Amino acid sequence: MSAPAGQRTRRPGLLPGTRTALGRAAGRLRRLPRSVRAAPGAVRGVPASVRAALSGDRFGPRDLLAEAAHGVGSRPGRLLLTIIGTVLGIGSLVVTLGLAQTAAGQIAQQFDAAASTRVVVEPSTSRGQGGERATGRIPWDVEDRLGRIAGVDQVGALGAVDIGGARVATVLVNDPSVTPTTPPAVVAATPGLLDALSGRVVTGRWFDAGHDARADRVVVLGARAATRLGIHRVDRQPAVLIDERPYTVIGIVDDVARRSDLLDAVVLPLGTARADFRVASLEQAHVRIAVGAGPVVGEQAPLALAPNAPETIQAQVPPPPSAVREGVQGDVNAIFLALAAVALLVGGLGIANVTLLSVRERMGEIGLRRALGATTRHIVQQFLAESAVIGLLGGLIGAALGVGVVVAVSVARAWTPILDTGLVVVCALLGLVTGLLAGAYPALRAARTEPIAALRGTPG
Amino acid sequence: MALLELTDVTRSVRLPDDRMLHVLRGVTLTVDAGEHVSVVGRSGTGKSTLLNILGLLDAPTTGSYVLDGIPIGRLSARARSRRRGEDFGFVFQQFNLLPGRTALENVAAPLMYARGRAFWRRMRLAEEMLGRVGLGDRVDTMPDKLSGGEQQRVAIARALVRRPRVILADEPTGALDVETGAEVMGLLDDIAAQTDAALIAITHDLSVAARAQRRYRLADGVLTPLVEAPVGHRTEWVGDVPTAVAP
Numbered sequence: 001m002s003a004p005a006g007q008r009t010r011r012p013g014l015l016p017g018t019r020t021a022l023g024r025a026a027g028r029l030r031r032l033p034r035s036v037r038a039a040p041g042a043v044r045g046v047p048a049s050v051r052a053a054l055s056g057d058r059f060g061p062r063d064l065l066a067e068a069a070h071g072v073g074s075r076p077g078r079l080l081l082t083i084i085g086t087v088l089g090i091g092s093l094v095v096t097l098g099l100a101q102t103a104a105g106q107i108a109q110q111f112d113a114a115a116s117t118r119v120v121v122e123p124s125t126s127r128g129q130g131g132e133r134a135t136g137r138i139p140w141d142v143e144d145r146l147g148r149i150a151g152v153d154q155v156g157a158l159g160a161v162d163i164g165g166a167r168v169a170t171v172l173v174n175d176p177s178v179t180p181t182t183p184p185a186v187v188a189a190t191p192g193l194l195d196a197l198s199g200r201v202v203t204g205r206w207f208d209a210g211h212d213a214r215a216d217r218v219v220v221l222g223a224r225a226a227t228r229l230g231i232h233r234v235d236r237q238p239a240v241l242i243d244e245r246p247y248t249v250i251g252i253v254d255d256v257a258r259r260s261d262l263l264d265a266v267v268l269p270l271g272t273a274r275a276d277f278r279v280a281s282l283e284q285a286h287v288r289i290a291v292g293a294g295p296v297v298g299e300q301a302p303l304a305l306a307p308n309a310p311e312t313i314q315a316q317v318p319p320p321p322s323a324v325r326e327g328v329q330g331d332v333n334a335i336f337l338a339l340a341a342v343a344l345l346v347g348g349l350g351i352a353n354v355t356l357l358s359v360r361e362r363m364g365e366i367g368l369r370r371a372l373g374a375t376t377r378h379i380v381q382q383f384l385a386e387s388a389v390i391g392l393l394g395g396l397i398g399a400a401l402g403v404g405v406v407v408a409v410s411v412a413r414a415w416t417p418i419l420d421t422g423l424v425v426v427c428a429l430l431g432l433v434t435g436l437l438a439g440a441y442p443a444l445r446a447a448r449t450e451p452i453a454a455l456r457g458t459p460g
Numbered sequence: 461m462a463l464l465e466l467t468d469v470t471r472s473v474r475l476p477d478d479r480m481l482h483v484l485r486g487v488t489l490t491v492d493a494g495e496h497v498s499v500v501g502r503s504g505t506g507k508s509t510l511l512n513i514l515g516l517l518d519a520p521t522t523g524s525y526v527l528d529g530i531p532i533g534r535l536s537a538r539a540r541s542r543r544r545g546e547d548f549g550f551v552f553q554q555f556n557l558l559p560g561r562t563a564l565e566n567v568a569a570p571l572m573y574a575r576g577r578a579f580w581r582r583m584r585l586a587e588e589m590l591g592r593v594g595l596g597d598r599v600d601t602m603p604d605k606l607s608g609g610e611q612q613r614v615a616i617a618r619a620l621v622r623r624p625r626v627i628l629a630d631e632p633t634g635a636l637d638v639e640t641g642a643e644v645m646g647l648l649d650d651i652a653a654q655t656d657a658a659l660i661a662i663t664h665d666l667s668v669a670a671r672a673q674r675r676y677r678l679a680d681g682v683l684t685p686l687v688e689a690p691v692g693h694r695t696e697w698v699g700d701v702p703t704a705v706a707p
Contacts, residue, residue: 365558370541371548371550372569373545374541375537452518455517
């Protein structure tokens with residue numbers, strides 16, 4: 001029987017021709033006591049590079065991966081059950097992040113269509129002895145001034161009308177038997193206010209620039225104020241008495257969500273209010289703008305209204321769309337990420353549990369490997385690699401399923417799926433990290449088992 | 461210098477009721493390179509403990525163990541693992557093959573922990589070693605498809621593939637029939653002789669023990685040389701004592 005070539009040789013003659021200089025040097029080195037081997041330059045004829053090469057561990061990542069894949073793949077049924085936890089955890093994480101991003105995109109689009117197209121301009125206020133006091137004034141021609149700014153679609157303004165406690169009623173006779181109630185608020189508005197607020201006329205019409213210019217005695221009622229006054233239709237030209245002066249009701253408005261208090265008010269044209277009630281100033285101007293024009297309008301509106309003292313006017317501009325999206329994303333993500341973290345924790349515990357079980361089952365194998373020369377580090381590496389492979393598999397499958405769910409939901413809801421691909425990769429790698437963390441304790445436990453106890457098949 | 465040298469080695473374990481169980485008592489044994497030594501004894505006499513101490517799987521409670529001039533007690537756990545892999549080859553009664561791995565992968569397993577050329581050429585070396593034990597045509601066979609004798613031959617190939625200096629065989633024929641056992645022991649003897657490895661066989665089978673150059677008996681943790689049977693006599697167990705019996 002011939003000896004295999006290339007094997008380590010200790011006795012000359014057994015394997016002729018296989019004893020190389022490196023082998024001889026290695027043999028000499030190994031047989032010396034450790035203390036001697038450690039001494040620098042102690043071994044003559046054995047270069048430092050050779051010593052370094054010999055001390056290196058050859059059991060590399062590829063071998064480790066191959067061993068781990070074999071260990072994991074030898075029990076496919078168990079592997080399936082083990083990775084389910086990680087698949088669910090990573091899958092729900094990807095679904096959460098994907099749907100949050102997609103939903104935030106949808107919500108942001110709606111925000112863009114509503115909140116992000118509105119600018120409110122008001123006089124600045126300062127706190128004085130008599131409470132808060134306006135330091136600026138919105139000019140009467142506010143619609144003309146703001147209408148010239150690029151990006152402004154519609155402008156309207158309004159101000160409170162002080163009727164000095166006068167009665168607002170629909171009949172001339174003052175019936176003393178009727179319980180006195182607070183009259184509806186009276187508000188002066190410019191013709192463009194309804195469009196600026198995106199309000200809706202239920203019946204009749206809104207007043208126009210002609211009514212305003214002529215100071216016609218007409219009013220428009222808010223829907224709730226109309227109900228209080230018992231007016232439901234305007235085709236018979238009903239009138240409202242304000243301070244005993246009759247004003248023809250030409251319309252009833254509803255759905256002014258941006259100023260819902262107008263539903264309880266009687267609205268006069270600004271010209272009429274100035275003529276009859278000496279309205280001194282406007283309180284607010286509402287501007288409907290194009291998407292993205294907020295910063296420009298916010299900057300130019302004070303200059304347009306008060307060129308000499310722009311600081312006396314303040315404009316509330318909508319947040320940029322990206323800020324809205326991020327805000328919504330942040331809120332949604334916080335909730336669902338917590339759920340995903342719980343799922344991932346459960347998945348990790350599953351891996352830890354199964355790896356621990358595997359360690360117990362394979363105690364004999366651990367003992368055998370120790371007998372074959374495996375160090376504790378080899379054992380730790382092997383079990384860590386196995387749990388990492390399980391985690392990575394779970395992460396990859398979970399991430400793939402998560403992406404599929406996000407796309408499916410988006411298609412079903414006619415949304416545009418939005419998902420950061422980098423995030424998907426990170427999620428898959430998170431499965432690997434989960435596996436590593438989950439496998440740490442079982443791996444250490446396997447390595448700490450005494451070889452003799454492991455060979456007996458007991459945890460020791 | 462002896463290859464391995466046990467001097468006055470004891471091994472004691474504390475029982476759950478706090479009593480001390482003395483498994484080995486004052487064992488002294490010297491083995492040189494290429495020697496074939498057998499240790500016989502009934503079950504529970506400390507044979508496996510002795511083998512585990514010799515193979516660096518266990519440590520003596522007292523006494524000294526010097527391997528190739530190096531006191532083992534001074535080695536770190538990592539160094540002991542290295543030496544175990546490099547210097548010892550184990551053959552177990554129940555073969556202890558890795559399930560789900562082919563014969564070739566089983567034989568190559570120890571070389572996973574080797575260094576240098578042995579590591580890089582591990583599959584080729586394992587294949588050659590399987591050829592030497594007569595299983596060159598079964599390299600890709602799973603252990604559960606092999607007979608008992610073939611499995612033990614795979615275990616022998618695995619024990620020898622790193623060219624150990626000492627082969628430790630724990631009841632190597634215990635799971636085999638008489639004929640297959642004799643065949644396996646013959647193979648083990650031959651290869652050990654070819655590679656100049658010391659062979660230490662622990663057994664209760666006196667016919668297996670008879671193949672050794674030096675024979676010992678382990679009883680109650682005490683190791684004593686086995687009395688040679690006179691020419692023409694054979695040794696048999698009489699009670700707990702190996703006794704020369706006339707044919």
